[in-house]
Amino acid sequence: MTGTRFDPSWFEAHHVNLSATERRAATLTTRRTVKKDWQAAWLAQAITCIDLTTLAGDDTPSRVQRLCAKARQPLRDDIMAALGLDALRVGAVCVYPTMVAHAVKALEGSGVPVASVATGFPAGLMPLSLRLAEINYAVDQGASEVDIVITREYALTGQWSKLYDEIAAMREACGPAHMKAILATGDLQTLGNVYKASMVAMQAGSDFIKTSTGKEGLNATLPVSLTMVRALRDFREKSGQIVGFKPAGGIKSAKDAIAWLILMKEELGTRWTRNDLFRFGASSMLGDIERQLEHHVTGRYSAANRHAMA
Numbered sequence: 676m677t678g679t680r681f682d683p684s685w686f687e688a689h690h691v692n693l694s695a696t697e698r699r700a701a702t703l704t705t706r707r708t709v710k711k712d713w714q715a716a717w718l719a720q721a722i723t724c725i726d727l728t729t730l731a732g733d734d735t736p737s738r739v740q741r742l743c744a745k746a747r748q749p750l751r752d753d754i755m756a757a758l759g760l761d762a763l764r765v766g767a768v769c770v771y772p773t774m775v776a777h778a779v780k781a782l783e784g785s786g787v788p789v790a791s792v793a794t795g796f797p798a799g800l801m802p803l804s805l806r807l808a809e810i811n812y813a814v815d816q817g818a819s820e821v822d823i824v825i826t827r828e829y830a831l832t833g834q835w836s837k838l839y840d841e842i843a844a845m846r847e848a849c850g851p852a853h854m855k856a857i858l859a860t861g862d863l864q865t866l867g868n869v870y871k872a873s874m875v876a877m878q879a880g881s882d883f884i885k886t887s888t889g890k891e892g893l894n895a896t897l898p899v900s901l902t903m904v905r906a907l908r909d910f911r912e913k914s915g916q917i918v919g920f921k922p923a924g925g926i927k928s929a930k931d932a933i934a935w936l937i938l939m940k941e942e943l944g945t946r947w948t949r950n951d952l953f954r955f956g957a958s959s960m961l962g963d964i965e966r967q968l969e970h971h972v973t974g975r976y977s978a979a980n981r982h983a984m985a
């Protein structure tokens with residue numbers, strides 16, 4: 676994404692109405708239901724949008740290899756056959772930088788890209804030069820997508836041009852890799868700040884804007900997501916550029932998957948339900964989707980532990 680020059684007039688006076696946003700978010704899932712067969716199709720679609728993630732201090736190459744095996748084949752053969760599907764894969768596998776090479780090797784030939792968090796994930800509190808070096812390392816290791824974190828202080832104190840410069844430098848360091856800007860919305864205090872940070876991240880050239888690291892006290896929510904997708908819409912109107920969206924953190928169930936797909940379809944249209952413009956950052960949601968699809972095809976539920984991720 677090329678982005679635009681820094682232009683605070685696109686967001687400075689913008690006001691987000693908290694109660695209207697919450698009301699709209701609440702009605703998204705109550706006004707519209709997805710019927711049975713369509714539900715299975717939507718869940719299969721959701722799988723293709725998952726950035727299957729492991730971001731734990733005790734990650735090991737073998738855990739990453741197991742996750743990659745799941746990414747190659749997210750559903751059991753019998754469920755695939757019953758759904759009439761012959762190929763399905765997740766959007767990407769997302770890991771820490773030192774795990775990238777292991778993931779790249781395990782995914783060879785599958786077409787599944789490797790995403791890496793970088794820039795001092797999750798807090799980002801280290802010098803910019805080191806954060807940029809970390810991007811270079813992740814890309815050298817084979818990451819074709821990089822999930823960066825922003826300096827929350829800049830958003831909390833209204834230093835929007837500093838935020839723009841930081842993100843633009845990260846965008847440049849990513850080179851050909853796609854960049855997702857994690858706003859850590861749970862740290863940003865107001866939906867107004869979420870909207871402004873979204874706009875700045877897009878002006879600075881982000882390919883995706885992403886809600887959360889999964890490590891904040893409050894992760895992806897529908898009101899925050901609604902605020903961000905409206906910023907996406909406004910940015911498209913103003914710049915003609917199309918940016919993707921990635922809710923992440925705490926999204927765990929098949930029901931969540933449907934709720935976010937409805938949000939994208941209703942606010943932005945079907946185009947934004949495909950994995951070049953929409954991803955879920957999730958470590959465990961695939962297990963619940965597989966369980967629901969198994970129920971759809973067999974009429975029985977299996978234990979959740981039969982759908983381990985890694």
Ligand SMILES: O=C[C@H](O)COP(=O)(O)O
Nearest residue numbers: 889923924925956957958
């Ligand atoms: O970006 C992805 C998140 O770290 C995953 O969060 P989760 O473990 O709550 O699914």
